[in-house]
Amino acid sequence: MRVTALAVLGVCSAAAPVTALVIVKDAIDHGMRAHDKTRLGLDVIAYLAVNGLAWILQTTLVRGLARLGQDVVLGLRQDLFDHLTTLSLRYFSQQKAGWIIARLTSDVDALSDVLSQGLTTLVVNTLTLLAAIVGLFVLDWRLGLVALVILPPTLVLTRWFQVKSHAAFLRVRETISAMTAQIAESVSGMAVIQAFNRERAFLAEFDKANDANRQTNTYAQYLNSLFFPAIELLGVVAMVAMLWAGGRMLSHGSLTIGTLVSSVFVLNLVFQPLQELSDLYGQVQSAGAAMEKITTVLDTEPEIHDEPGARRAARIDGDLRIDHVSFAYGRDPVLHAIDIHVRAGNCLALVGESGGGKSTTAKLVGRFYDPDDGAIRVDGHDLRALELRSYRRQLGVVLQDPFLFAGTIADNIRFAHPEATDDQVADVARAVGVDRIARRFESGLLHEVREGGAGLSAGERQLISIARALLADPRILIFDEATSNIDRPTEILIEQALDRLLRGRTSIIIAHRLATVRRADEILVMEHGRITQRGTFDALLAAEGPFRRLASQLKGADQALQVSDATLPVTGSRERSSASVASSEPE
Amino acid sequence: MSRRFLSVDPPDLNLWPTAKGLAGLWREQWRLVTLGLVCAFAMTGLSLAIPIVIRHAIDDAIAPTSGHRAALWPYLAVVLVLALLRFCINFVRRYATARTGIRVEARMRELLYQAYLRYPRAFYDRHATGQVVSRATNDLYPIRYFIGWGMTQGIQSLMMIVGIAIVLFLVNVKLAALALVAMPFVAVLAFTFGRKVMPISREVQQLKANVTEAADEAVVGIEMVQAFGREDDVQARFGEKAEAVRDGVLRQARIEAAFLPGLLFLPTLSIGAVVYFGGRDVIGGSLTYGQFFLFYQLLLQLVWPLEALGWILSLAQRATASASRSFAWLQGIESIPEPTHPTSLPTGPVGVRFDDVHFSYGTGSEVLSGVQLEIGAGEVIAVCGPTGAGKTSLLNLLPRFYDPTDGRVLIGGVDARDLPLEELRASVAIVTQRPILFSIPLRDNLTAARPDAPWDEVVAACEAAGVAHFAAELPEGYDTLIGERGVNLSGGQRQRVALARALVAGARVVVLDDPMSAVDTQTERHLVENLRPALAGRTVLIATQRLSTVEVADRAVVLDDGVIVESGTPDELLARGGLFTRLFGEEVSAAA
Incomplete structure (x- = not known):
C-alpha cells in the first residue's frame, strides 16, 4: 500500500520537470511565435504550478522513502540482534566478536545508506531518466532518435566507470582501515613504543600506510576527475547532434524552434541522473554484500532451543544429576561418560589442570551446550525437557573474569533482577562487601563502569558479579574462581561473600584456591575429561592420588609450602585463620 | 612543588591562527593550487563561451532573425572544440585540486602522528584512544574536502556567478535583473541546509556509535x-538504541525533504520570469530566440555554483572547526623536554636512586610523597603494597613516562632528566602492567626493543620467560601473527612475551610491573626459577602481588600511601609482622 503510493508519487515527481519543458515548448511556439501574450502568461502559470507540485511531491517522496527504508533497517537490525541472543555459546566461540558486531553495525549501516539516501537517488533519478527519454520522443521522435545515438557510448562509459570506481573505492576502504588500524595500534601501544625507542620504526610503518592511502585516494579521484567531465562532454556532443539535425529540419519547416530548444533542455535531464546514478552503484554493491553476510547469521539455527512440549521450570530444589554424560566441542571428546550427583544445597568443587573438562561440565549444567550422550537432570527432570529461560532464571553464574556492562555498579548488580529496589541493591552490596569497593568512588554504587569494567581490578569485578548472582537469588550456582592475582584484602572480601552466596544453594565451583576447595562438600578431580578421584577434602588429602599433587599447586597452598620451608611459626587451625582474616579488614 | 604541569589538553585555536595554519599547508602545495586556479578560470570562460556560441548558432543559422541563413556547421564545430577543451581543462582542474586535498590531508596526518610519538603519557591518560585516532583520521576529512574541492570550487563558483551576471546584463538588463532576484536565495538555502543538517548528522553518528556499543x-x-536468561532486557535495550538511530536518520531526512526540493524549485521561479518577460520581449522583437536560449541555459548553469557556495560555506565551518582542534594539539602540547645539557650514563651496571621523589597526576592528591630508595647496581628489588599504593607510578618514573613533581630519579648517578631520552629508554626496559603486543609476527614482537638481537639470545630469553614452551605449539611457531587478524594469545601468554621482549632488550635497568599477574601458579613457579639467572647483572625493580615473585628479589620494599614503610629481605619482612605480613602472611597461616 505504502509502496504503491510512493511509486505513484515517484512517477509523478519525475514526470513534472519534463512536463514543465513541454509547457516551455508551448510557450515558445504558441506564445512567442504566435505573438499570443495570454497564452504565454497561462503557460508560465502552468509551468510554475507544475514545478510547485513537483516540490511538494518530492518533499513527500523523500520523507516517505526515508521512512520506508528506515523501518526496514530497524526491523532487520532488531531481528538480527534478537536472533543473535538465541544462538549458542558454540557460535560465539567460533566467530570473533568483531565479526559478529560488524554484521549488526557496518553491514546494517551499509543497507541503511542505500535505503535512505540511495533509495531516493535511485528512484528519483531512474524515473527522471526514463521520463526525459519519453519526453524527448513526445516532443519529436526524430530528435529523440538522434539523442539516443549518444546513449550507447554514455552507457558504456558509465558502466566502465562503475566497475573501475567500485574497485578503486574498495581499495580506498582497505587502505583507510589498514591505516586506521596502524594508528589505533600505535596509540594504544604508545607506552611500549616510547619505552623501547621504536618511534622511527613505527613512523616508517605509518608513512607506508599513509602513502598507500594517499595513492589509492589519488587514483579514485583520477577516475572521478575523468568521468564527470566526460559525461559533460558527451552531453555537449548530444546537444550538437541535436542542433545539427534540428537545424536541418527547421530549415525544411518540419520542426518548430520551440520543440528544438525544449528538446535541448530535456537533454539536461538525461545526463544529470546518469551522473548521480553512477555514484550509487558502489553503494548498492556493498549493500548487497552486506545483506549476504547478514543472511548467513540469520540462517544460523540456534543450537540450544526449547524442545516442543518443554515445560516451565517451577522453583527448583537443586538436586543435580549428571548421568553418564559425554561431550565434544568438535570431533575430540572432552567429557567421557561422567557421573556426578550433587544433593540440593550441597557444594561441589571441581579441581584439575586446565583442559580437564571442568568448565565444560559447568557449561553443560548451565545448558550452554547439550550433552552428546547421557543427560543432565535437575530435580529429576532432563534439562532438555525444561523451558530454557525458566531454568536459566534460576541459575546463577560467576565467571572467572566477569563481564561488566556499561552503567553504574548498581546497574550491574541489578542486571539479573532489574526490578530490584535501590535498598535491595544496597543490601546485597553490603552483604558481599561491594560497598567497600564503591567507597573508593565519589558516587559510590552509582559509579559508572566503563568498557567491560576498566578501572576495577579482576577481584573487584568478581565481587560485583557475586553481588549480581546473590541478588538474582539462584537455586543453582556456577562459580568459576578467578585465577588472576587479586590483592589480599579483596580476596578476603570474596571469601566472605562466597560464604553468603553459597548458603542454601546447590553450587558447582571450579576451584583454584585451597580455601575454596576446603569449603566444598565433595571434591572431584577431573583429568582429560574423566573423574579420576572424588571425596571430601580430608579423605582426598589422606589418600594416594592426583589430588595431593594438585593441592600443592592451588593458590594459597603455594605460599603455605614455601613458608613452611622458611622458619616461620606455623599456626595450623582454621579458627586462627578466620581470626586473622577479621583483623586484616580495612576497618 | 613549583614545577608546572605539561599542558595536555589545550583549548581549540581561534579562527585566525587556524586559518594561518591551513594557509601554510595550502602554500606547501602551491604548484597544484596555482594549476587548479588557472584551470578554474579557463573553465569559467569556456562554460560561458559554449552557450554564447550556441546562441549565435540559433540566431544566425537555425532561426535567423534576418532573412539570411548562415551555415550551421562552423558554429557547431566551434562548440565541439570548446567542449573538448573544457573536458581537458575540467579534468586537470578536478584532478589537481583533489590531489591538493589528499596531500594536505596526508601531511596533516603525518604531523599529528609524529606528534603522537612524542607526546607524554599524561596526554594518553587524558584522551581516549578513539579520540586520538579519529583526530588523525575522520576529523581530517572535512579539511581534505574543503581544500581539495571547496576552495577552488568556491573561487570558480564566484567567477561563474559574476561571469553569468555580466553576460546576462550585457544581453538584456531588465530581464537579467528580474531573473537574478530569486537566485541569492539558493545560496542562502543551501547554506542554511548545511548548517541544519550538520549537527543532526553528527548526532546520527553518535547514535550509531551507541548501537555499536550496545x-x-x-x-x-x-x-x-x-x-541469567536476560535476553529480553538486552533486546529491549538494543531495540531502543536502534530506534533512536532510525529516528535520527528520519529527522535528517525531514530536513533534507524540506530543503532539497526547495533548492530545485527556487530556480524555476527565475526561469518562469524569463519565460514570461523574455517571451514578451521576443514578441515585441527586442529579444531573439537565441538570447532567450542563452538566458535559460545560463540560469540553469547558475544554480549549481550558487548551491555550491552554500555547501562550501558550511564545509568551511566544519573544516576550520576540525583544523582548529588539530592545530591546538600540534601547537599546544609539549613533548617531554629533552635535556639542554645532555649527560651520558657511565659504562657497566648502574644503580638507581629515588631521591625524595614526589609525584602527582596533576589532578588530585599526591601519589608519591617523598620516596627515598637506593637500589644497587645489579640488585633485584621487589616493590610491594596494596592496590593504589603508588607502585606503578613509582616504576613509571624510570623510563620518564612521567617526571617527578619534586625530587630526582637518578640512574647511575645521573638525573634521568639529564639523559637524552633515547639513551635513557635504551637503558631501561619495562614490562607494563597490561602487556601490550603489536599485530606483527611473534618474532618481531620479541625483538621490538632490539631488532638486531642475535637469535640465540632471543631463544634464551624465551626459555627464561616461558615463551618457548607455547611458541612451539603456535601454528607457525615464532612467525605466527599475533592479534585480531592472527592468533589471540591468552593474558598469561601475552605477559610472558612482554617479559621476554624486555629481556631481549638487553637494558641495564629492567622494570617489571606485576609481570606475572595473569600467569597460572604452576607456570609462575617455573618462571620464577628461570628468571633470576636471566636477570643476572641487571638492576631490576619488580612490582608484584605474589609472594612467590617477591622471592626472586634480593630485597623487598613496601609502599603504602606514597611512602616506603618497610624494607628488607622477604623473610625478614614476613617475620616483622608489619604491612608486608598482612599482605602476604594471611595466606600462609590460612593454608598451613
Whole structure:
C-alpha cells in the first residue's frame, strides 16, 4: 500500500520537470511565435504550478522513502540482534566478536545508506531518466532518435566507470582501515613504543600506510576527475547532434524552434541522473554484500532451543544429576561418560589442570551446550525437557573474569533482577562487601563502569558479579574462581561473600584456591575429561592420588609450602585463620 | 612543588591562527593550487563561451532573425572544440585540486602522528584512544574536502556567478535583473541546509556509535546474558538504541525533504520570469530566440555554483572547526623536554636512586610523597603494597613516562632528566602492567626493543620467560601473527612475551610491573626459577602481588600511601609482622 503510493508519487515527481519543458515548448511556439501574450502568461502559470507540485511531491517522496527504508533497517537490525541472543555459546566461540558486531553495525549501516539516501537517488533519478527519454520522443521522435545515438557510448562509459570506481573505492576502504588500524595500534601501544625507542620504526610503518592511502585516494579521484567531465562532454556532443539535425529540419519547416530548444533542455535531464546514478552503484554493491553476510547469521539455527512440549521450570530444589554424560566441542571428546550427583544445597568443587573438562561440565549444567550422550537432570527432570529461560532464571553464574556492562555498579548488580529496589541493591552490596569497593568512588554504587569494567581490578569485578548472582537469588550456582592475582584484602572480601552466596544453594565451583576447595562438600578431580578421584577434602588429602599433587599447586597452598620451608611459626587451625582474616579488614 | 604541569589538553585555536595554519599547508602545495586556479578560470570562460556560441548558432543559422541563413556547421564545430577543451581543462582542474586535498590531508596526518610519538603519557591518560585516532583520521576529512574541492570550487563558483551576471546584463538588463532576484536565495538555502543538517548528522553518528556499543556489550557479555536468561532486557535495550538511530536518520531526512526540493524549485521561479518577460520581449522583437536560449541555459548553469557556495560555506565551518582542534594539539602540547645539557650514563651496571621523589597526576592528591630508595647496581628489588599504593607510578618514573613533581630519579648517578631520552629508554626496559603486543609476527614482537638481537639470545630469553614452551605449539611457531587478524594469545601468554621482549632488550635497568599477574601458579613457579639467572647483572625493580615473585628479589620494599614503610629481605619482612605480613602472611597461616 505504502509502496504503491510512493511509486505513484515517484512517477509523478519525475514526470513534472519534463512536463514543465513541454509547457516551455508551448510557450515558445504558441506564445512567442504566435505573438499570443495570454497564452504565454497561462503557460508560465502552468509551468510554475507544475514545478510547485513537483516540490511538494518530492518533499513527500523523500520523507516517505526515508521512512520506508528506515523501518526496514530497524526491523532487520532488531531481528538480527534478537536472533543473535538465541544462538549458542558454540557460535560465539567460533566467530570473533568483531565479526559478529560488524554484521549488526557496518553491514546494517551499509543497507541503511542505500535505503535512505540511495533509495531516493535511485528512484528519483531512474524515473527522471526514463521520463526525459519519453519526453524527448513526445516532443519529436526524430530528435529523440538522434539523442539516443549518444546513449550507447554514455552507457558504456558509465558502466566502465562503475566497475573501475567500485574497485578503486574498495581499495580506498582497505587502505583507510589498514591505516586506521596502524594508528589505533600505535596509540594504544604508545607506552611500549616510547619505552623501547621504536618511534622511527613505527613512523616508517605509518608513512607506508599513509602513502598507500594517499595513492589509492589519488587514483579514485583520477577516475572521478575523468568521468564527470566526460559525461559533460558527451552531453555537449548530444546537444550538437541535436542542433545539427534540428537545424536541418527547421530549415525544411518540419520542426518548430520551440520543440528544438525544449528538446535541448530535456537533454539536461538525461545526463544529470546518469551522473548521480553512477555514484550509487558502489553503494548498492556493498549493500548487497552486506545483506549476504547478514543472511548467513540469520540462517544460523540456534543450537540450544526449547524442545516442543518443554515445560516451565517451577522453583527448583537443586538436586543435580549428571548421568553418564559425554561431550565434544568438535570431533575430540572432552567429557567421557561422567557421573556426578550433587544433593540440593550441597557444594561441589571441581579441581584439575586446565583442559580437564571442568568448565565444560559447568557449561553443560548451565545448558550452554547439550550433552552428546547421557543427560543432565535437575530435580529429576532432563534439562532438555525444561523451558530454557525458566531454568536459566534460576541459575546463577560467576565467571572467572566477569563481564561488566556499561552503567553504574548498581546497574550491574541489578542486571539479573532489574526490578530490584535501590535498598535491595544496597543490601546485597553490603552483604558481599561491594560497598567497600564503591567507597573508593565519589558516587559510590552509582559509579559508572566503563568498557567491560576498566578501572576495577579482576577481584573487584568478581565481587560485583557475586553481588549480581546473590541478588538474582539462584537455586543453582556456577562459580568459576578467578585465577588472576587479586590483592589480599579483596580476596578476603570474596571469601566472605562466597560464604553468603553459597548458603542454601546447590553450587558447582571450579576451584583454584585451597580455601575454596576446603569449603566444598565433595571434591572431584577431573583429568582429560574423566573423574579420576572424588571425596571430601580430608579423605582426598589422606589418600594416594592426583589430588595431593594438585593441592600443592592451588593458590594459597603455594605460599603455605614455601613458608613452611622458611622458619616461620606455623599456626595450623582454621579458627586462627578466620581470626586473622577479621583483623586484616580495612576497618 | 613549583614545577608546572605539561599542558595536555589545550583549548581549540581561534579562527585566525587556524586559518594561518591551513594557509601554510595550502602554500606547501602551491604548484597544484596555482594549476587548479588557472584551470578554474579557463573553465569559467569556456562554460560561458559554449552557450554564447550556441546562441549565435540559433540566431544566425537555425532561426535567423534576418532573412539570411548562415551555415550551421562552423558554429557547431566551434562548440565541439570548446567542449573538448573544457573536458581537458575540467579534468586537470578536478584532478589537481583533489590531489591538493589528499596531500594536505596526508601531511596533516603525518604531523599529528609524529606528534603522537612524542607526546607524554599524561596526554594518553587524558584522551581516549578513539579520540586520538579519529583526530588523525575522520576529523581530517572535512579539511581534505574543503581544500581539495571547496576552495577552488568556491573561487570558480564566484567567477561563474559574476561571469553569468555580466553576460546576462550585457544581453538584456531588465530581464537579467528580474531573473537574478530569486537566485541569492539558493545560496542562502543551501547554506542554511548545511548548517541544519550538520549537527543532526553528527548526532546520527553518535547514535550509531551507541548501537555499536550496545551490540559489542551484548556480544562480549552473551554468556552472562544467557546465563541469567536476560535476553529480553538486552533486546529491549538494543531495540531502543536502534530506534533512536532510525529516528535520527528520519529527522535528517525531514530536513533534507524540506530543503532539497526547495533548492530545485527556487530556480524555476527565475526561469518562469524569463519565460514570461523574455517571451514578451521576443514578441515585441527586442529579444531573439537565441538570447532567450542563452538566458535559460545560463540560469540553469547558475544554480549549481550558487548551491555550491552554500555547501562550501558550511564545509568551511566544519573544516576550520576540525583544523582548529588539530592545530591546538600540534601547537599546544609539549613533548617531554629533552635535556639542554645532555649527560651520558657511565659504562657497566648502574644503580638507581629515588631521591625524595614526589609525584602527582596533576589532578588530585599526591601519589608519591617523598620516596627515598637506593637500589644497587645489579640488585633485584621487589616493590610491594596494596592496590593504589603508588607502585606503578613509582616504576613509571624510570623510563620518564612521567617526571617527578619534586625530587630526582637518578640512574647511575645521573638525573634521568639529564639523559637524552633515547639513551635513557635504551637503558631501561619495562614490562607494563597490561602487556601490550603489536599485530606483527611473534618474532618481531620479541625483538621490538632490539631488532638486531642475535637469535640465540632471543631463544634464551624465551626459555627464561616461558615463551618457548607455547611458541612451539603456535601454528607457525615464532612467525605466527599475533592479534585480531592472527592468533589471540591468552593474558598469561601475552605477559610472558612482554617479559621476554624486555629481556631481549638487553637494558641495564629492567622494570617489571606485576609481570606475572595473569600467569597460572604452576607456570609462575617455573618462571620464577628461570628468571633470576636471566636477570643476572641487571638492576631490576619488580612490582608484584605474589609472594612467590617477591622471592626472586634480593630485597623487598613496601609502599603504602606514597611512602616506603618497610624494607628488607622477604623473610625478614614476613617475620616483622608489619604491612608486608598482612599482605602476604594471611595466606600462609590460612593454608598451613
